[in-house]
Amino acid sequence: EASSRTAVGGFEFRAAGTVVASGGIGGNLDLVRKRWPTGRWGPAPEDMVTGVPAHVDGRMIGISESAGANLVNTDRTWHYPEGMHNWNSIWPGHGIRIIPGPSAMWLDAAGQRLPSNLIPGGDNLAALSHIGRTGMGYSWFILNKTIAAKEFIFSGSEQNPDLTDKSVKKLLSKLGSGMQVAVQAFMDHGEDWVIADDLSSLVKKMNELVGPDKPQVDEAELRRQIEDRDSQIENKFSKDYQINYIRTARQYLGDKVVRCAAPHELMDPKHGPLIAVRLSVLTRKTLGGIETDLAGRCLTNDGEVLPGLYAVGEVAGFGGGGMHGQNALEGTFLGGCIHSGKRVGEQLKYTLPKAGAGA
Template sequence: SMWFDALGNRLPTPLFPGFDTLGTLEHLTKTGFDYSWFALTQRIIKREFALSGSEQNPDLTNKDIGLLLQRVVSKSGPAPVEAFKEHGADFVVASNLTDLVQGMNALTDAPRLDPVKLEREITARDREVDNGLTQDQQILAIRAARRYLGDRLIRVAKPHRLLDPAAGPLIAVRLRILTRKTLGGLQTDLSGRVLRADGMPLPGLYAAGEVAGFGGGGMHGYRSLEGTFLGGCLFSGRIAGRAVAAALA
């Protein structure tokens, strides 16, 4: 996918999908808008879009090899992804760029995207796909990722021109800025007791997990990874639980 801000400017290197999320967030918040855009094709969405949750990945959840192989051979993406593409409020699908931009502008409070500007950005990128000596860092990164067989077969689409009708239809997705995690807020002692501003325990109140700093931030630091939160949350929960049991014994 190509990533554009609300005004149709391609995000700079290395702010590509799946790269420096925190850097991308910092960049987008400086644009003055709380959303941005992915521009992609059907060929990309069927490989590279994944939804969170076991119910959204029936091939993996049910260990269905046949269904998993459809990601490779089918022109459609997984059924949950296709449902989002068809019904999602932030998805726009069109057969040409003019109609795509018109649909994108219809989702916002003002028509901020210029189809000529967006076509210029996409065409410049498309030219680099056929250039064996390209210096487009996103294309180089995609080629590097596809050296791994698993990514090449299932997860990363082969670089292609976005405006190639054979790869279509064109798809745009509006991305909104949000936070999904509690980044701390309650200070606790080593028993999980919540501390007041004066440093004394608040009687009967214990905290664990993300709200106690065991999620993003806190013990995990500034650029914490979501998948690492669980261990600290479980550990702090055990500490707090044992402390409560001891206090009630």
């Protein structure tokens, strides 16, 4: 549950240096929509899920701007198209990202396969742009139980107890042939998951899930697309881009063992049941924000230092007001947080008055 925004009192602190480290805007869907780059991604989706807690609401960005700080690159954000509603939410609108392997078929809201350059687990922002330009803010993964067991992992510390608990035993359990506990939980409880033994039943459930006011997936057209894909599995010179991609991925032993199922027909009962997952846009990273110099000092709109105000991490676009560009991201995005925090800490250490020195 989000903290109350009702003021119950007031207080005041004064300091020679104030550091803003409040994060981005991903928990504030109204602000996300306001800054949505419609020229690149099409209209902002009506429905999104939040990949960060409600307190990451961008409030301190506005407060800093009111104090004189300049904002830059405010249209640069990084969201994911493979989000889904968490069946066991920790915060309002809590979304979980699927981090997929390459085998699921990816469809737009109307049931059309995404273009050949958009493979699950590939170029996130290109997929986000394509889906956004359809005018619908959601898409579908079509897969089966074998693919879900082998290729699906989820973002979020609570979804990965093997890593949070530093348990080698739990990590090794993911290498087995069975279904992971986290994936099974979404199969059982996830509101975006549809499961059926045959394609007719699957399509019916997909259309019921979105309702009659949304595009309806046509069973015959979806069957044709799946059969076209599956017809190339036995062809050593496959003409299907996704089958070729899967084969290439499996040449790397790590992906073959852990992340990539052997090519097979999606509707083969041995690999069933069939699964469809409705995917929503998941908000995540804010790549622009408060402009600073290399020491993390906030700048005004004329490039002058704003005395006493500093910004670090995501609120400053991970450094300076945007260190990544609009279509590139440093691997973990923690590097910019750590480095900008270090630079501000050093600046404060050497420039602020020492305690007892008349300050």
